[in-house]
Amino acid sequence: MFVNNDVSKQDMEERHIVQPHDPDHPVVLSTEDLHVYYGKSEALYEGDLKFAQNQITALIGPSGSGKSTFLRSLNRMNDRIATVTGKIMYRGVDVNQPDVDVYEMRRRIGMVFQRPNPFAKSIYDNIAFALRLRGVTAKKDLDEKVERSLRQAALWDQVKDELTKSALALSGGQAQRLCIARAIALRPDILLLDEPASALDPVSTSQLEDTLLKLKEHYTIIIVTHNMQQAARISEYTAFFNQGRVLEYDTTSHIFTNPRVQVTSDYVSGNFG
Amino acid sequence: MKNTQPTTADLERQLKRRSKAAKLEVWGRVVSFSALILIVAVVVAIIGFVASKGIATFTTNHVNLWDFLTGKDWNPGIKDAHGKPEVGALSMIVGSFLITILSALIATPFAIGTAVFMNEISPNRGAKILQPVTELLVGIPSVVYGFIGLSVVVPFTRNVFGGSGFGILSGTCVLFVMILPTVTSMSADALRSVPRYYREASLALGATQWQTIWKVVLRAATPGLMTAVVFGMARAFGEALAVQMVIGNAALMPHTLVDPAATLTSVLTTGIGNTVMGSLQNNALWSLALVLLLMSLVFNLIVRLIGRKGRLH
Numbered sequence: 329m330f331v332n333n334d335v336s337k338q339d340m341e342e343r344h345i346v347q348p349h350d351p352d353h354p355v356v357l358s359t360e361d362l363h364v365y366y367g368k369s370e371a372l373y374e375g376d377l378k379f380a381q382n383q384i385t386a387l388i389g390p391s392g393s394g395k396s397t398f399l400r401s402l403n404r405m406n407d408r409i410a411t412v413t414g415k416i417m418y419r420g421v422d423v424n425q426p427d428v429d430v431y432e433m434r435r436r437i438g439m440v441f442q443r444p445n446p447f448a449k450s451i452y453d454n455i456a457f458a459l460r461l462r463g464v465t466a467k468k469d470l471d472e473k474v475e476r477s478l479r480q481a482a483l484w485d486q487v488k489d490e491l492t493k494s495a496l497a498l499s500g501g502q503a504q505r506l507c508i509a510r511a512i513a514l515r516p517d518i519l520l521l522d523e524p525a526s527a528l529d530p531v532s533t534s535q536l537e538d539t540l541l542k543l544k545e546h547y548t549i550i551i552v553t554h555n556m557q558q559a560a561r562i563s564e565y566t567a568f569f570n571q572g573r574v575l576e577y578d579t580t581s582h583i584f585t586n587p588r589v590q591v592t593s594d595y596v597s598g599n600f601g
Numbered sequence: 602m603k604n605t606q607p608t609t610a611d612l613e614r615q616l617k618r619r620s621k622a623a624k625l626e627v628w629g630r631v632v633s634f635s636a637l638i639l640i641v642a643v644v645v646a647i648i649g650f651v652a653s654k655g656i657a658t659f660t661t662n663h664v665n666l667w668d669f670l671t672g673k674d675w676n677p678g679i680k681d682a683h684g685k686p687e688v689g690a691l692s693m694i695v696g697s698f699l700i701t702i703l704s705a706l707i708a709t710p711f712a713i714g715t716a717v718f719m720n721e722i723s724p725n726r727g728a729k730i731l732q733p734v735t736e737l738l739v740g741i742p743s744v745v746y747g748f749i750g751l752s753v754v755v756p757f758t759r760n761v762f763g764g765s766g767f768g769i770l771s772g773t774c775v776l777f778v779m780i781l782p783t784v785t786s787m788s789a790d791a792l793r794s795v796p797r798y799y800r801e802a803s804l805a806l807g808a809t810q811w812q813t814i815w816k817v818v819l820r821a822a823t824p825g826l827m828t829a830v831v832f833g834m835a836r837a838f839g840e841a842l843a844v845q846m847v848i849g850n851a852a853l854m855p856h857t858l859v860d861p862a863a864t865l866t867s868v869l870t871t872g873i874g875n876t877v878m879g880s881l882q883n884n885a886l887w888s889l890a891l892v893l894l895l896m897s898l899v900f901n902l903i904v905r906l907i908g909r910k911g912r913l914h
Contacts, residue, residue, distance in 0.1 A: 405805060435807035445798040448821055457816070458806035507802070514807065 344588035345376075346578040348565055353380035356548050357402065357437075357518055362414035362424075364397050364406065371397045371410070374573040379518070379565075384540060384549040386559035386580065389569030390595065395552050398569070399520050402550070403437040404430050418518075435462070438516035442523040444503035446495035446510075451487050454495045454506060455513050462514065473513055480546070481509035482539045501532025505539060512547065519543065521551040525558060537562050556596055560584050568592045648894065655891030658884040664688050669888060675852035675868070677882040688885045690865070692854045694892065697864040699769055699855065700844065701837040704776035708784050709830050713819075716788035721814050732789075738782035747843035750775035755847055762859045767849030770858040775843050780833035787832055791825025792818060827907045835900035839893065841866035865889045 348355065357379040364372040372394040379385050387395040400406045402416060404423070407430065416424040423433050435458075446454050455474045456464075464470055474491070478484040483505045487498075495506055504524055511519060521540075525533040533555075540549060540562055553559050559566050559580065566583040568576040568591075576583060576592040587593040594600050607615065658664050664686060672689015674681070681687050715735075719727030754774045759766030795818050803813040819826070849861025850871055869889055876883040 403805070405801065431807045431809050433807075434805060438807075439805035441798060441801060441805070443798060445796075445802045447799060447802065447817060457803075458808065461806070461808050461812055461816070510802075510806065 342575070342589050342591075343374075343573075344576045344578065344592075345574065346582075347378040348380040348383070348579075350380055350383075353383050355379065356381045356419055357550075358417045359398075359402070360415040360417060362398070362401065362412070362416065364394070364401055365411040365413075366409065370572065372401070372572045375569070377567055377574060377577055379548060379550055381548050382544055382546075383564040384544055384551060384562050385565040385567065386563035387550065387552045387567050387569060388554075388556060388559050388595070390600070391554075392571075393569035394572040395567075395569040396522055399522055399550060399552050400439075402518075402520055403434050403439055405434075405439060435514050436516050437518045437520065438511035438514065439520045440504070440507050440511050440522070440524050443527055444498075444500055444507055446498065446503050446506050448494065448496055450492045451495045451498070451506060452491040455510050458510065458514050477509040477513040478506075480512055480543060481505045482535065482542070483509055499532070501528050501535060504528060504532070504536060508539065508543070512543070516547065518548045518550065521549065523552050523554060526554060533558070556584075556598075568595065570595070651887060651890050651894050654884065654887035656888075658688065658881065658888040662686065662881045662884055664881075664885075670694070673854050675863075677885040686881055686885075688881070688888075690889060690892065692852050693863050693865045693868050693889065696769065696848070696855060696862045697838055697866070697896075700772045700776060700848075700864055701834050703769070703773040704780055704837045705784075705830055705834045707773065707777045708781045708833060712781055712784035712788050712829070712833070713826060715785045716792050717814055717819075719785075719789050720792040721810070721818060727789075732786075735782045735786050735789075738778075739786070743779065743840060743843040744846075746775055746779050747846035750843060750847040758859060764857075764859040765849065765861060766859070767847060767861045768857075768859045769848065769855050769862050771847040772844045772862075772864070773858075775847055776837045776840060779840060779843060780837050783836055784829045784833035787829035788822075788826050791822040791829060794825060795821045824907050824910060828904050831900055831903050831907065835897055835904075838896055838900065839866065841870045845870050865893050869893075 355378040359376050362372065362375050363370060364375075375394065375398050377385075387399060389395045397406065397410070401410070401412045401424075404412070404416075406412055412424060414424065415422045418433070418437065421428075423437075447457065449457070452474055455477050456470050459470060459473055464473070475484060475488075478487065483502060486502060487493075487506075495503065498506060504527070508519075508521075508524075525536050528536060537558060540551070543549060551559075551563065563580045566578070566580040567574050568583060568587075568589070570591055576587060576589045578588075582588075583592065584596055587596060591600075606612075658669065659666055668685070669688055669690055671691050672687070673691050674687040674689045675692060676687040679687055715731060719731045750771060754771045755766035757766075758764075758768070758771050758774075762770065799817050799821055800813055803817040804810070808816070844864055845867035848863060848867050850863050850867050851861035852863040852868055853860070855862040869886055872882070872886050876886060
């Protein structure tokens with residue numbers, strides 16, 4: 329819808345996909361022949377990507393390009409509203425099979441949403457929520473895990489004296505870091521973030537980015553973002569989505585300094601979208 | 602065309618002239634304000650009338666308020682051994698509360714279960730089948746419920762539990778069906794108002810759908826669900842006709858759930874036509890009406906308190 333027809337035709341040939349191949353950071357998650365349909369309309373096709381361990385991969389692209397749809401399909405949050413076909417290979421297992429326990433899978437592939445969405449519970453209970461569901465009940469164990477999660481999300485120093493306060497009293501940036509702490513309380517393997525900074529002010533955004541860079545040591549991070557500077561600042565790999573397809577995938581430095589596809593070049597230089 | 606500005610004097614005249622729009626606004630305000638005045642006046646008049654009549658029992662007829670609230674014998678035409686009229690309303694107050702609480706206790710799990718099914722488990726079928734059915738149930742006149750109660754429920758309790766079949770149990774069964782749709786549709790509203798991102802957050806943390814419903818959705822909807830139950834109780838407490846048809850209308854302390862009993866409303870509807878205005882018998886009925894009115898105010902207050910508490914979270 330942003331591109332005239334000539335360019336669209338041109339897209340059909342012009343794609344440039346370079347999957348990561350770094351022996352220090354093996355591929356942990358990949359999609360094969362992934363298609364997503366909302367009813368009869370196809371929202372995503374040709375979205376085959378590989379994701380490297382302990383790296384940050386950014387998914388960029390204009391609104392409606394399918395990047396959020398793609399991300400939400402990875403831990404099957406789209407199951408009830410869309411049809412997802414194809415393979416989602418997680419460490420050798422296809423998790424897009426009906427016999428896979430999605431609840432167990434989501435423990436390993438966690439997700440943080442665009443809008444900070446803490447529960448109307450205390451800060452402590454927000455983080456303990458998922459742990460308790462997993463049968464962690466010992467006070468000492470819970471305390472330890474809550475503290476560790478809050479520390480990793482860089483929120484511990486600000487809230488350690490008010491853990492029993494309602495999480496709804498937190499500022500937007502704090503609430504979003506609480507949501508990250510809540511997601512990593514279960515020590516997932518992969519963390520999916522859907523535009524986590526879009527509702528935050530610049531200071532909170534930059535704190536969030538610092539947090540993500542530290543979290544990279546423990547987790548594989550895939551982040552959808554509208555903010556191209558953010559993608560350029562924090563990610564190792566960037567995938568450019570347009571009209572339901574991945575047009576270009578490469579290291580972030582390549583995408584931003586030397587894009588091979590014309591549409592990508594237009595997008596990252598701000599000429600459309 | 603040249604854009605000429607009016608002189609200051611002209612401009613002042615134009616701006617200060619009362620336009621049609623301004624007049625319309627004043628008119629609109631007058632109309633809506635008088636509507637408000639009318640409603641407030643009606644409510645005040647009702648409360649004032651019921652209160653003045655209801656208090657007459659205690660002022661004109663010198664009945665002790667404590668005796669009225671705790672006495673077990675209801676026979677306003679007859680005086681007891683001490684020469685005091687028998688106007689003890691306890692058996693009816695107990696009957697009303699018993700029937701209200703029992704029917705709410707039974708209806709609540711069914712209502713919340715239905716609401717959960719409609720909203721969380723099968724929204725499509727819920728919207729297509731359950732929603733219209735609940736709305737239909739709300740619209741059935743209470744005399745129909747009472748009639749079904751009389752011809753189905755009463756014989757059933759008589760055959761199963763013995764006795765005449767009239768009593769608290771039959772009343773509870775009828776009221777259960779009557780308040781179920783109200784509580785269900787209000788519970789469904791409460792669940793609908795829980796934001797979608799709560800559910801998403803919970804599912805993304807690996808919670809199952811059931812865990813999400815139980816630990817997140819129902820918790821977040823608790824104030825709304827409590828409001829729904831209290832509204833159902835208010836309806837049960839005030840229902841007259843259907844209850845009157847199945848409860849047996851004996852103003853006696855109920856010893857079992859199948860003894861004939863009475864509620865405030867059933868005594869009122871059976872008695873109000875058979876008494877003379879200004880007599881003790883008549884005043885005593887007004888006192889019952891006053892108790893009913895005060896109780897519905899209490900139910901309203903509870904709903905408001907719950908609503909306020911719900912906002913604080």
